[in-house]
Amino acid sequence: MMYMYHLKIHADVxxxxxxxxxxxxxxxxxxxxxxxxxxxxxxxLKAESDTDKFVIPDLPDExxxxxxxxxxxxxxxxxxxELMKVIKESEKKSFGSVFNSFYKLESEYYDHYKKVMGTKSWGLGPVSLWANQDDSDKAARGYARKEEGAKEEGWLxxxxxxxxxxxxxxxxxxMNKFPYSQLVEIAHALENSGHNFIWVVRKNEENEEGGVFLEEFEKKMKESGKGYLxxxxxxxxxxxxxxxxxxxVSHCGWNTVVESVNVGLPTVTWPLxxxxxxxxxxxxxxxxxxVPVGAKEWRNWNEFGSEVVKREDIGNAIRLMMEGGEEEVAMRKRVKELSVEAKKAIKVGGSSYNNMVELIQELRSIKLAKV
Incomplete structure (x- = not known):
């Protein structure tokens, strides 16, 4: 409640x-x-049940x-x-907003958002292309430290x-948390896929059984050479x-979505x-x-949730992304084209570059008007 109060005060002041x-x-x-x-x-509210589909109205797509x-x-x-309501109200009182996005990535929604919110907004992304220009910057994006050099060399x-x-x-x-039963399904799906994989996992004190399972799975994958944890x-x-x-295979966090587009890679989507x-x-x-993995249930970031996505569904999504024939080729072509547009966006004359110049000029004009 105190945060909401401060947010209102900051916007008004x-x-x-x-x-x-x-x-x-x-x-x-x-x-x-x-x-x-x-x-x-x-x-x-018009849907008859929690699992019935409904169309989100007033968007560029159905x-x-x-x-x-x-x-x-x-x-x-x-x-x-209530907090989100206060944030939205404070945005309307603000000079504008900035997003880690670029025009070619979601042009219709860029225009739509500014129209429905009635505020200025600038897409300045991809931020990682502005900020991470060399390998040391890219390593820091993952919080790599010098003392972890041996580990880095291992995966590389x-x-x-x-x-x-x-x-x-x-x-x-x-921030993800998976129960033991879900970790088992993921591991079997990856092993059965026939593809090499590198899996980023995190230990969870609330899920000791899952930690033991992953350690045993890691040993098995080291022996086969098919997987790296x-x-x-x-x-x-x-x-x-x-x-x-x-x-x-990703949770669809926005940073990862943008970074996968930057390098031109398709994604098996598993929102959490x-x-x-x-x-x-x-x-x-x-x-x-x-390609969607078929996740059906939103959950809080600090909860396991009740849904367990089965290994067959995970495997089918992986197969469509990696072995989908003409559909896969078309998907890869689209994401490669977006990768090119991402790099263009931050160069001189690109949409994000121009937005950055416009924002700086507008702020400079405000400053000069006060002199």
Whole structure:
């Protein structure tokens, strides 16, 4: 409650003093637009059950979801819903907002968001292409430390021994929590897929059984040479750029979505919490550069959730991404084209470059008007 109070005060004071206040959104334009539409039109209340599909109204595309895939704060009022309401109100009082996105990635939603919110906004992404220009920067993106050099060399040596495009990169971000039963399904699906894989896993004190299972699985994969486990943080940018990586299995966190586009890789989408299910709609239904694993239930980031995605479903999604014939070729072509556009966006004359120049000029004009 105190945070909401401070947020209101900051917005009001900045407006009163004429200080340009800019909000940064760590999600996609589609996700923010979809959340706004659900808040305004409440389409999920018309669905007969939690698993019945409904169309999110007033969006550039006809996107379907179920109640179970919505964040809990959108399904029914809670304290977080009040916080999101305050954030939206403070944005309308602000000078504008910035997103880690670029125009070609979600152009219709970029325009739509500015229209429905009635505020200025600038897509300045991909941020990682601006900020991570060399290998040391890319390693730091994964919080790699010098004393972990031997571990880094291990995964790099392993990756470099594999054929081009043959390895799956499997990562669910730093905040995921899976029960033992789900870890078993993932492990069997990866082993049975026939593809090499590098899996970023995290130990969880609440899931000791899962930790023991993963350690045994790691030993087995070392013996076969088919899989490599990284415990904790991983230098994701360096891994994604490696010639051996052929695709991702991901939770659809926005940073990972953008980074996979940067390097031109398709994704098996497995949304978990936050705005992940909205991001999945962009990847699968709008851009058509991903294959859904079939996750049906949103959960809080600090909970295991009740859904367990079966190994057969995981395996089918991997197969479609890695061995999908003409459909796979078309998907890879689309994401490669987006990769080219991502790099163009931050160069002189690109959409994000121009947005950055425009934002700086507008802020400079405000400063000069006060002199």
């Amino acid at each position: 900045a407006k009163k003093l004429g200080i340009p206040r800019i909000m940064f959104h760590g999600a996609s334009y589609l996700a923010r637009s979809a959340a706004h539409s659900v808040e305004v039109y409440r389409p999920h 996107l379907e979801m179920t109640r179970l895939q919505l964040p809990d704060w959108l399904r029914s009022p809670n304290q977080y819903a 040596k392993w990756l470099n021994s594999k054929p081009d495009g043959s390895v799956l990169y499997v990562s669910f971000g730093s 990284i415990w904790g943080w991983a230098p994701q940018l360096l891994i994604l750029e490696n010639h051996a990586i052929g695709g991702l 919490f936050a705005e992940h299910f909205f991001n999945e709609k962009l990847v699968v239904d709008v851009l058509k550069i991903g």
